[in-house]
Amino acid sequence: MADDHQPWSRWLIAYHDGELSPAERERFLEHLATCPRCQHALADLESLRRALHTVTVPWSEISSADEMWTRVAMHLERRRANRLASAPWLHWLPSMGLLLLNVVTHAAGLLIVIVMVLSMTGLVNVQRALGWADRVQGVPADQVLSWVALRSLGGPLGWGANMISLPPGWDAAVEFVLSTLAFILVAFVVGLAYMLSLWLLWRRGELT
Amino acid sequence: MTLHTAAEVDLIRSSQQGDARAFGELVRRYYRLVVSIAYRLCNDPQMAEDMAQEAFLKAWQALPRFRIREEGESTGFRAWVSRIVVNATIDEMRRQRPATGLDDLTPAGGIRPAEALDRVVEAEMVRSAIARLPERSRAALILREYEGLSYEEIAEALDIPIGTVMSRLNYARKRLREELSHYFP
Numbered sequence: 006m007a008d009d010h011q012p013w014s015r016w017l018i019a020y021h022d023g024e025l026s027p028a029e030r031e032r033f034l035e036h037l038a039t040c041p042r043c044q045h046a047l048a049d050l051e052s053l054r055r056a057l058h059t060v061t062v063p064w065s066e067i068s069s070a071d072e073m074w075t076r077v078a079m080h081l082e083r084r085r086a087n088r089l090a091s092a093p094w095l096h097w098l099p100s101m102g103l104l105l106l107n108v109v110t111h112a113a114g115l116l117i118v119i120v121m122v123l124s125m126t127g128l129v130n131v132q133r134a135l136g137w138a139d140r141v142q143g144v145p146a147d148q149v150l151s152w153v154a155l156r157s158l159g160g161p162l163g164w165g166a167n168m169i170s171l172p173p174g175w176d177a178a179v180e181f182v183l184s185t186l187a188f189i190l191v192a193f194v195v196g197l198a199y200m201l202s203l204w205l206l207w208r209r210g211e212l213t
Numbered sequence: 214m215t216l217h218t219a220a221e222v223d224l225i226r227s228s229q230q231g232d233a234r235a236f237g238e239l240v241r242r243y244y245r246l247v248v249s250i251a252y253r254l255c256n257d258p259q260m261a262e263d264m265a266q267e268a269f270l271k272a273w274q275a276l277p278r279f280r281i282r283e284e285g286e287s288t289g290f291r292a293w294v295s296r297i298v299v300n301a302t303i304d305e306m307r308r309q310r311p312a313t314g315l316d317d318l319t320p321a322g323g324i325r326p327a328e329a330l331d332r333v334v335e336a337e338m339v340r341s342a343i344a345r346l347p348e349r350s351r352a353a354l355i356l357r358e359y360e361g362l363s364y365e366e367i368a369e370a371l372d373i374p375i376g377t378v379m380s381r382l383n384y385a386r387k388r389l390r391e392e393l394s395h396y397f398p
């Protein structure tokens with residue numbers, strides 16, 4: 006008998022704690038109606054709950070939620086001020102970093118364009134001016150610049166400089182586009198890494 | 214209910230992105246719960262307030278790492294914030310008085326009108342019976358009986374399996390039933 010009833014005792018507590026599903030609840034209530042033992046145990050649990058609720062929180066002695074938030078907000082602000090005072094670079098890091106990145110990117114882009122124009126107009130012998138003359142032997146004159154761009158920009162992208170050899174007859178324009186794309190990709194990766202580091206700082210609560 | 218939960222999800226997401234005003238709304242919504250848990254653990258309104266403040270400051274810092282629960286109506290925030298305040302209060306109680314004696318459980322609020330005396334005496338008996346429970350069972354009992362957390366939420370708040378929640382609740386209720394036997398004719 007005692008063993009037969011064991012599962013119901015567990016159901017009783019789950020019922021009292023609101024942990025039964027609607028179907029289980031219905032089933033238990035059917036049992037409860039016919040079981041004095043469960044009725045008594047439930048009355049016990051309910052008495053205990055009533056007893057527990059004679060203890061109340063003295064809300065009149067406790068600040069309101071708004072007062073609490075004012076205090077919490079003040080603490081957060083003070084914490085932030087302290088952090089900025091101890092590490093002022095955090096204050097201008099995001100904006101200065103982005104500015105610097107921007108300037109560098111644009112300057113490099115401008116340089117490429119200038120060199121391109123100079124090279125195409127024939128005003129300057131770029132490969133000679135850059136000291137590349139002896140190293141570009143055999144590369145067709147109209148492809149030299151793309152060759153230089155690919156070699157210098159290919160490095161950071163993981164292309165071994167020596168693995169790049171231009172197939173003869175490649176259109177210079179195609180290579181210019183390729184090297185520009187390569188450059189944009191490098192700038193993008195650098196920018197992404199920078200944004201990622203900012204984000205990590207922010208996650209750690211350094212920038213809020 | 215769904216509206217409330219949806220709004221809470223948005224508040225949590227905004228807070229995680231550093232929106233202090235959204236966090237302020239969360240503080241307002243959960244203030245009573247947090248203070249109540251702290252108070253029922255330590256029986257000291259001033260300390261309960263301090264613990265609530267500390268819990269909210271900790272919550273703000275830990276929020277970016279809080280994961281919103283995907284299934285069910287609840288975001289999991291209630292259990293999460295309960296966990297923070299339970300831990301903060303228990304740590305502080307251990308720090309302040311490593312061995313909690315019954316002597317320092319003074320009734321809150323001082324002298325009451327005579328007609329309410331019986332009720333006050335009863336409440337004090339219940340209060341001290343709860344205070345004599347081991348803190349782990351006490352925390353489980355408080356979260357269930359006073360704050361209405363589900364077994365699952367209590368498990369999360371106390372970082373224990375659901376089976377342990379149930380056995381701690383059983384233990385607490387058994388002990389209280391013995392100590393408050395006059396309630397059970």
Ligand SMILES: [Zn+2]
Binds near residue numbers: 013040043
């Ligand atoms: Zn039964």
